[in-house]
Amino acid sequence: MPKIIACFKWVMDEADIKTDAKSRQLVLDRVGYKISEYDRNAIEEAVRLQEKHGGSVVGITVATPSAKPCLKDALSRGPEKACFVNDPAFESLDPSQTAAILAAVIEGKTEYDLIICGEGSSDLYAQQVGPALAEKLGLPCATYVNKLTYIEEENRVIAQRKLDDGLETVSIKLPALITVLPDINTPRIPSLKQVLGAAKKPVDNISLASLQQSFEPCLKTTSILAATMERRRLKFTAETDDIRKVVDGLLKEGVIA
Amino acid sequence: MEEEKFGAIIVGAGPAGSTAAYLLAKEGLEVLLIEKGAAPGGKNMFGGRMYSHALNQIIPDFWDQAPVQRAVSKETVTFLAGDQAVSLNCQDLSWVSPPYHSFTLLRAEFDAWLAAKAEEAGAMLACGIRVDDLLIKGGKVAGIIAGEDEMLADVVIAADGVNSIIAQKAGLRKKAPEPHQVGTGAKQVIKLSAEAVSQRFGLSGNNGAAQLFVGDCTKGMQGGGFLYTNKDSISLGLIVGAGQLQKNKYRISDLLEEFKESPHIAPLIDGGEVVEYSAHLVPEAGLSMMPQLYSDGILVTGDAAGFVLNLGYVVRGMDFAIASGAAAAKAVIAARAFNDFSKQKLSIYQQFLKESFVLRDLEAYRGAPHFLEIQRMFKAYPQFAAGLVSKMFTVDGSPPEHLMGKALSHIKKSGIGWAQLAGDGWKGARNL
Amino acid sequence: MAGVWILAESREQTLELLSAGKSLAEQLGAKVAAFATSSQLAQEYISHGCDEVLLLPPLAADQPLESYVPVIVEEALLAGPDIILAGASQRGREIAARIAASLNTGLCSGCTGLHLDQDKKQLVMERMLFGGAAVQTVVCPNRPQMATIPPRTFEQAPLVEGYKGEVRQLPAAPPSRVTVVERTPKTSEAVDITEAKIVVCVGRGVEKKEDIALAKELAGVLGGEVGCSRPVAEDLRWLPEELYLGISGKKVKPDLYIGVGVAGQIQHVSGIRDSKVIVGINRDENAPIFEAADYGIVGDLYDVVPKLVKELKAALKI
Ligand SMILES: Cc1cc2nc3c(=O)[nH]c(=O)nc-3n(C[C@H](O)[C@H](O)[C@H](O)COP(=O)(O)OP(=O)(O)OC[C@H]3O[C@@H](n4cnc5c(N)ncnc54)[C@H](O)[C@@H]3O)c2cc1C
Ligand SMILES: Cc1cc2nc3c(=O)[nH]c(=O)nc-3n(C[C@H](O)[C@H](O)[C@H](O)COP(=O)(O)OP(=O)(O)OC[C@H]3O[C@@H](n4cnc5c(N)ncnc54)[C@H](O)[C@@H]3O)c2cc1C
C-alpha cells in the first residue's frame, strides 16, 4: 500500500501569452492559469496506483498564495489531500529553489514510498526539479517513464523509460522518485461529484516561515524577451483559385520547383 | 454526498447566474453554481460597457471593489458612409461620479469577481463542468445531469446564455433561437498604453468613451460597430444580424478586419496589439423570442430568457441579466417560504420582473427589433445624414443652397421615398 | 584541474560540445576536459583538441548510465571545474540535474546559446521559456556554471594534428539502487527530418492513421518528408518519435513547412520557427498556426490537401 506524493505546478496557460513585437515584452495581463500539462499525468498515475493497490496520494505544490485555485483543481483529480507550500516570495522560482523547498517540506515531515513528478513544467520545462529533488532526498530515481508497475510484495516499482536510443526497463526498491512522460496515461476529466468532493478535502498550508530556511536561486535571470517571428499571415479559403494563389506564391518564393 | 440535495442549482456563472447564486447563498440556501468554462468569464465576451444601476441595487458601490475599467463620460454615435462620417457626440460629467452611469469592463475579470462574491457568500462553485440535461421526476425539474453525475435541487435556475440548452430541455423553449432572432458579434481587444487611450479619445483621468457606429461597417446589414475604451486597451467589434450575415455570405471576422482598417477607426487603434479575439451571439428579438420563464422547479434568466435590448445606440444585456438573476433569486426565496417550488409558486418571478425594469423596458421597446430590421436604417439613412452634414460644412465655390434644399437633394440621392421617411420617422419616434 | 568539462553520451555530441568548450577555455585561459567511456574514444577526443580525458570505468551490465553521477560529483568536488557543458540527451538531462543539485549550483537546461562575459568571467546562457514564447537569459554566480545543450547546437570540433592531452582513469561507480532489467534499442527506419528541405507536418487534425497517406502524397509531389506534432507520435503512435517537431522534439529549418491539421501551439511552433516559409492548413480560422504562417488556408484538410496536390501537380507539371 504505497504512500505516494504527486508534485504539480500551477502555471500560466502559454496559449494566453501574447507578445509585443516592438518592445519584445510579453503581454501577460490576460493569461489564465492551469495545472502544468504533464503534472496531470503525474497526478493521474499516482491516483491509478492508489486505486489499484490502496495506499494514499498527496498532491504537493510550491507557489504564491494567489495559486489557491489550483488546490480544488488538483484535488478533483483524485488525491485525498493537498499540501500547499505558499509564500508571496515563491514567485518565478528557479528549479534549484523549487527542489530545495520541496525537499525541505518532504524531508522528515511527510511519509512516502514514491514521489511522482512530470517530465517537465509547461512554463520552464527545465526537467530538473524531479531528479534534483531525488538527489536532495538521497532517493534513487527513474526519469522519462512511460510505463509503471508496482510490485506490492517487494515494495518496488518496475519502470519503463523512453530514451533517445530506445527503451530501458529498470527496477527500483522504494522509496524512490520517478518522472513521467505524457503518454503514460490519459488524465481523467474531473466529474461534477469529484469537483464538489475536492472542496471538502483537507489542505496543509505550509508557509516559508515554518520551514525556517531561506532559499536562494542558483540562476539569476538577466532578461526575458518575447521570441518574435516575422510572418506574412496571408489567409486563404479552400476555394480552388485561392489555393492556386498559394501555389503561385510558393513558386515566386522559390521554395518549390 | 450521493444523497446531497441543493436548495438551488444555477447553471452558468455569467452575470445572471452569479447574481442569483450570490443572493440565494446570502439567504443561507445550499447553492451550487455550475460553469462549463475552466473559470467564470474565461470564454465570455460582450461589447464592453455595463450600465451600473442594476448591480448597484445588489452590491451598493460595487465600483469600489469590482474590477471595472473606466467610467464612461462620453457617448458617440457615428454614421459611416464612404469618406464621410458624421457623429453625434455627448459628454455628461455627472455620469462619472457616484452612482456612476456605466463602466467599461472585461468579462474574464468581472465575471470571475462576481462568481467569487457568490462563493464568499457560501455558494459552491464548480467550474469545468458542462450541464448536459435536467433531472425530471414526476414531471417536475428535480435537478441536473452532468456527464455521469446527477445532482438534486429544489429548484434549477437556467442562466446558461443565449443558446440555453437548459430552457430547451425544460421544454420552455422549442429550439435554439432562429438566425433572425440573434445578432452575431465579434470583438477584438487591442492593447495600447493608458496614456494613448486617454489622449486619443480626449479623456481625463480614468474616464471612458463609448462609441457606436452605423452604416458602412456592416455593409448596410442590420447591426453596427462598437468601440469601448478600457484602462489600457480598446474593445472594438461588430454586431450583425445573423440571418443577413448568412444570406450575404459574409464572415464576421473579415468585416471586423475591414472595420479596423477603415480610415475612421485605423488611427484610433494605430500601433495597438490584438490581445484577444472572440465571437458570440446576442439575442435581438426582445419579447418575441422570450421563452416561458418558469415551470415546476425551474426558472430562466438573462440571455437564456432573451433579456437583451439592442437599439443600435444602446446595447443592454448585463443589467438585464443581473436584474433578472436577482428577480429569480427573490422568486426562489418566496417559494421557499412555502417549501413549494411548483409552477404556481414560482410564477411570482414574472411579477418581480414586471416590477423591476426588465419587462417594463422590454415592453417599452417592443417594436424596436422590427423597426431596426428596416434596411434603410443601416444604409440609406447613414448616407443621407453623412452626406447632408458634410455638405453643410463644404465650401467649394458652388452656388449656396439652403439647408432644406440640401436635405431634399440628399434625400433624393439616398433614394429614400418621402412616405418611407415619414413612416420610419414616426416608427422611430414611437419605438426609440 | 579547473576549466571546462564536457559531459555527453554520444561521440558526436561530445565533439560538438568540445568545440564550444574549447573556445570558452581559450577565453578563460583554462583547459578543457571531457568524459569518455573507452580509451579509444579518449584518444579520439584528444586528437580533436581535448586537453584531458576523464576515463569512466565500464559499468556492470545492469547499471544505468546515471550510475556515474556520484563518481562525477566526487571528481567535481576535487577538481572544481568552472563550467560543465552536458549533452541534452534525456540521460544527460537527468545526470546534469543531479550533479547540479549535489554541487548546489545552477543548471541552464536546454541551453540554446551561450557566450562568455569577459570582464565578469561569467557564462551568459540563453534558453526558451513558455514553450518557446520567450527567450530567458541567465547567469550563475555559483560554480560550476552548468548547461545542458541540445544536439547540433554547435559544429563538431575539428581534428588538431598531433594534439597532446592526458587521460586520467576515474574510480568505478558504486553499485546503484536502480537496476536495468531490460534494454530495447530503437530500431527505427525514420529519416532525419532535420535534413529535409520540405516538411509536411501532420497534426491531430488528421482523423485516422491511414489518412497520413494524404500528407505522404503531398510530400511526394514536393519531394519532401513527413513530420508530425508530438501527440501524433506520442499519444497516437502513428509515426516514430524521431519525426515530431517542436521544443521537445526536432528543430527543423526547411525552405517550406506545411502544417496539415496542426493547431500550431507554441511548443510546436518553436521547432519550426526557422523555416523559410510556413503554410498552415486548419479548419479553425482562429487556430494559432495562422499567427505563425505566411500562407494560411482556412478549410478542411480532406478538402484542401487533394486540391493543393492537384494544383501543385499542374504547376510543377508532374
Ligand atoms: C458582441 C456582444 C456585445 C455586447 N455588448 C454589450 C454591452 O456593451 N453591454 C451590455 O450590457 N451587454 C452587452 N452584450 C450582452 C451581454 O453580453 C449579455 O446579455 C450578458 O452576458 C448576459 O449574461 P448571462 O449571464 O445571461 O449569460 P452569459 O454571460 O452568456 O453567461 C452564460 C454562462 O453560462 C455558461 N454555460 C452555458 N452553457 C452551460 C452549460 N450547459 N453548463 C454550464 N455552464 C454553461 C457559459 O459558459 C457562461 O459563462 C453584448 C453581447 C455580445 C455578444
Ligand atoms: C512542456 C510541453 C512540451 C511540448 N512539446 C511539444 C513539441 O515539441 N511538439 C509538439 O508538436 N507539441 C508539443 N507539446 C504539445 C503542444 O502543446 C500541443 O498540445 C500539440 O502540439 C498539439 O498537437 P496538434 O496540433 O497535432 O493537435 P490539436 O491541438 O488537437 O490540434 C488539431 C488541430 O487540427 C485542426 N483540425 C481538426 N480537424 C481538421 C480538419 N478536418 N481539417 C483541418 N484542420 C482540422 C483543429 O482545428 C486543431 O487546430 C508540448 C506541450 C508541453 C506542455
Ligand SMILES: Nc1ncnc2c1ncn2[C@@H]1O[C@H](COP(=O)(O)O)[C@@H](O)[C@H]1O
Ligand atoms: N512549483 C512546483 N511545485 C511542485 N512541483 C513542481 C514545481 N515545479 C516543478 N515541479 C515538478 O517538477 C517537474 C519538472 O519541473 P521543471 O524542472 O520546472 O521542468 C514538474 O513536472 C512538477 O512535477
